[in-house]
Structures are given as C-alpha cells and as structure tokens.
Amino acid sequence: MHMSKKVVVGLSGGVDSAVAAYLLKKQGFEVVGLFMRNWVEESEDGACTADEDFYDVRRVCGVLDIPYYGVDFSREYYDRVFKHFLSEYERGRTPNPDVLCNREIKFDAFADYARGMGADLIATGHYCRCERREDGNYLLRAADENKDQTYFLNQVTGAQLQDVIFPLGGLLKDEVRAIAAEARLPVAKKKDSTGICFIGERDFRKFLSQYLPMQEGEIRTEDGRCVGRHRGVFYYTLGQRKGLGLGGIKGGAEGAWFVVGKDVKSNVLYVSQGDESRLFHDLIECDEFNFIPHAPKNAVFRCMARIRHRQPLFPATAYILENGGVRVECDEPQRAACAGQYVVLYDKEVCLGGGVMERIGDK
16 A cells, blocks of 8 residues: 555546546555646637636546646646747748747646655556666556557656556556446546647637737749649648648649748748659658657667657657667658658667657758
8 A cells, every 4th residue: 555655646537547547546545636637728618628628627537536636837838839839830830839838838837846745656647668777767658549649748858757557558448438337437438529628629820919929922833834823821731631731733633732842031931743662761861859868879870759649659860869869760761841840769669769850861
C-alpha cells in the first residue's frame, strides 16, 4: 500500500485521466485531482468548453471521493506555447503546439504547481511508460501502439520525468474504457478530444484568421502558371490534397492536386498534380535535439523514427552533429516531412527524444 504517498493527477475531464486517478486510488495512493485551464475562450454557441470539462472533473472526483482543484495556466500557455505557434505559421511552417504544451506546461508549470501542493508523485493519463535506470529516466512506448503518445512527449527531459507516473502505459484503450464503465465513471463513454487543444472542434481557418490576417492569393504550378486562388497561404500544409478547390485543366495532367510549397512573402501557394515523388525525401536535419535522458554514446547509431503521430515507425541512421543537432538518414524516402514539425527517434521500445525538422532533402 502507498498510504503515505500523495499523487496529484492531471485531470482533463476525459476518460483517460479519470481512469488513471481511479487506478491510483485503488492501489492505495492518496489521490488529488488537479484540472488545468490553458485557454480561456467561449465557443461559438457561448459555452466555455473548459467549464464543461471541469464539470466532468467534479463528477469524476465525486464518484472517486477525492479532492480536486483547478488552476489557470492560460497566461503561461499564451506566452510559452501560443506565441511560438503563431510565429511558426507566420514563417510558413507547420508547428505542433501539443509537443510544447507537454514540455512547457504539463511537465513544467503544472508539475511545479503540483509539487507545491505537497505531491510526492505526479500522474497523467498519457499512453506511455517511464522506466527509471541508474543513468536516468527513460520514456517508453505504450502497450497500445495506436494510442502511444511518446511522439508528443519528445521534448520532455529525463529530469522532468523524475517523479511522474503513467498508470495507463500498459493498457489498451478498450481496457481503459472497460475499467471506466466497471467503475461507473461518468465519462466512460465520453468522446476523445481531437485536434489542437485551444482550437478543439472549431473551424481552423476561422480561428487562425483572428490572429493572423489572411489574404487571398494565387495558386501557381511550379512553372509559374496560375491555376486558382487560395484563401490564405498560412492555412495549407505540404502534401495537402483536400480543400484546394482545383479541378482538372483542359489538356493538363491527370491526378489529384497537392501542395508542394508556399511563399509567405509573395502570398503564393505552389501546387503540383499527379506524380507525388517530389514530396518524398530521405534526409532530415535538426539544429537542436532533445535526447531523453541523454544522448547515446555513439555519435552514429541505427534507430527507428517517425515524423508524425501514429505514423508507422521506419528505420533510419542518425548522426549527432558537433553543433548539437542531428541528421537523420531514412532508409526509405518519407512523404511530406514538414519544417516546424518533429522527427522522433526510437531504440526498440525506448523513445530517444526528438527535434524540430529544419531542413528536409535527399542524401
């Protein structure tokens, strides 16, 4: 039993964190729920989604008979995550704010707050595992490969994992739902949240236009032909096929149109049609790389990698550069690696860490 151990659990109002709290109480921990509000804004129908989630937290804690609190990190989130998100879009890149949120908020500001509450341990509903070894704390993939969230945790440090536990790491999502139903948790059937946390289910274009002025502009082919108009160059990502509004051109090539580049200064979106081979590259370079808990001893090593969440792992060779960056040479070319996103490396089940992709090319 762990009666002397106090665990503060980050409760989101969803089923995963609720089951994490339930399992910890069942194991004998003194469990306290802590809900964090990272974004303050009403939805289009006037309802605040954070209020709805906090209502579910209250209901869960009522069933579990544990105390709960709320904390507002919206200022920290805006300064440390959202400003970076906007600046990356202004550069024509594709950021991933959920990765920064984990490093800057959940495992930094939130964790510090929990320790200030007297927490011996901090727990979340992430699907991953942590293993403590003599040389540091290692981040491991979850048992449920489809739900594994190590990609989003690639910027967390070994030190940040020191007093963190992940109760769901060895469970499948179906098992978590079954546990929630058996425990009669009121969120057992609640739909999983999708997308970026501060945008939620809303229209992404409409949201982003509130912060970045959008101007219509030309859609051009690589040889300079104008084939249509875009609604704001920031909205589009490399490799995107849907939402371009382009049909066939008389006498032109067959196949779907897709984005091959964007010129933010000139407000031009570049597209191609048919053959997608130019989207595939096998060389990725990062100027900085966060190794968890530290870099491997060998400056050159074989590994598995992914460039987006839920992408099947692919084999690669990594080279640690003298400037602290990493070059990743993929065994097979990968489609639509986007500057601003992360490449994450693995040694079997261990997540070695990740870095922002700065340059994408060919070996």
